Amino acid sequence: MNEPSQTPNPSTPDPGPADKSHGVLYVGIDLGTSRTSVCASNGVRQTLASYVGYPKDVVSRKALGKDILFGQEAMDNRLSLRFFRPLEKGELKGSDREDSPEAKENLQAARDLIHHTIELCAPRKDELIYAVIGVPAQASIHNKNAIIEAAKDIVDSVMLCSEPFAVAYSMDRLMDVLVIDIGAGTVDLCRMHGTMPEDSDQITLYKGGDWLDQEIFKEFKTACPGADFNINMVKTIKEKYAFVGEALDPVLVEFPVKGKPTTFDVTEPLRRACKRIIPPMVEALHELVASFDPEFQERLRRNVLLAGGGSQIRALDVEIEKEMKERLGGGRVERIEDPLYAGANGALKIAHDMPGEYWQQLR
Template identity: 30%
Template sequence: IFYGEEAIAQRRWLDLKWPLDKGLVRDLPAAREFIGFVRSLIASNGKSEVWAVVGSPAHTDAPDLENLRDALGSNFDRFLIVPEPFLAALGIRDEAKLNDPKYSDPVKNSMIVDIGAGSTDLCNLQGFYPTGNDQVCIHKAGNDIDLKLRQLIERKYPDAKLHNVSVTRVKEENSFVGPAKKKVTMKLTIHGKPRELEVSDLIGQACELLVPEIVDSVMALAKRCEQEIADLILANIILTGGGSQISGIPEMIENRLHELGIEGAKVTLAADYKMLVSRGALKVAKMARDDQWQHPSLS
């Protein structure tokens, strides 16, 4: 069995499986296999106990949580499932600055917008563990941008031969919203001949797919708070996840909110987004009491 980049490199000869869809377990056997592979990287001797803190999309419902517990319970000795935006906020938090009155604690009065591959998760944080009412999950994210970009390319170049992996890579290397700042070409095969075709505008169109729903969800989530709290949260919207790296997306979201009359809205990018959730998970693991961890036999 091949995993990750190795599987993608050998894709011509493999039947690729995607354990997750929209951030949720959809292929349970594949999810068990992949998590088993991850465990083997942590404890290759197979004898050590391994406990895991795992992020889930915001407001995951009971059947989807049960699937995740099943996949985790097959591989880990104990585990915790925590909303991913909350883990991101903990990862952003700098404990050394908590006593600084000028420091804005991301766990208090902020909104995390985590743009992933399968889902975009929004979470109000007010200094305590978020409830379902504090979270919104948009089942549209990076994978949907890939699909939209492929559709746009096929519409413009109907004879081109495309592979999903190639579309994802050109998007990840050149993603932006707003006016194109450079010419982007993609090597495609048309009628058996290689050609370099211009796809700049198509990338921009595809990447804007998420902006309206994010803006609408930010507004809806803010309305669930008292006005004073909502004003503080809207002034501290933090983007994270792979989709946060789309050039121009913080500015576009902020401008759209201003156009809707939210003049105090401020949207910023979290630094080092790839490490935030894992850093937050480590903090949770250190804070959790023994009785808070789930046992596979009891999950």
């Protein structure tokens, strides 16, 4: 690999006279399967569901008054739209089959989502935009290429970094920390030891929020006979009530039974399903701790950070600690304060700290 020079690389095309002379807007993006969050150096912080929709026909175009809808608005109008959730299991759908129509459509949806995310930052036209995008720890090369291609035509320079690393960077905790980033598509575990994590430092599990939705759905099907509900309704209930450990109050939900709203107590089925997320996570955690330098294993066990949307499952930190006590003899789990934006904040911080000549070389 080339040593980065301290002056712009002569082989890099000169970007030309700066018509973007007003300033530099740094943008950090957490491109998630379920939610995309963005933080920018002009103070903007936004988050939206990672949904994109295009009106199906002229009639829906006229009724909706837009060519593309994003986030919750797309979800709410999905019946009138060609509806896309361009990421699945932390990857762009079809990024391994670039020429398939599905891949092309999803790539376009991802491109539009990234464009929209940048637009949410309200950048000035005369500012340079330098973006860092957080991607799953073990995203494939195809996936990374697709994300870079999607971003390149709207930002002046873009870099990718692993999501759990961005979380650790946002908290200035780069030494002997183990980050568990629970997303909708994946659960990424990454141990930090002061340098860039390598493949052996990271484990990606595909039992994230979407998988949990399915598990809850199955539990509800058994526990709520005759009830009519879909996966979106389950997702909404999960986001509101998901918990492990002791229930503070019974979880009562209303589902229609033959058209009549009926109340069901789903406390136990919800707890049972949510608990299933813990064993694979602790198993992977065990693997990362056990393969770490024995002198520092204790420190790693005591510095587990819980991030991502899934970290909002009530009492998850406590239950993981219990499981760690059984398997690893103890440990301390800390839930980060701002799970929705921690990844984007970290990406923004990386963007800010990145030397100017590095950005220049990637333009």
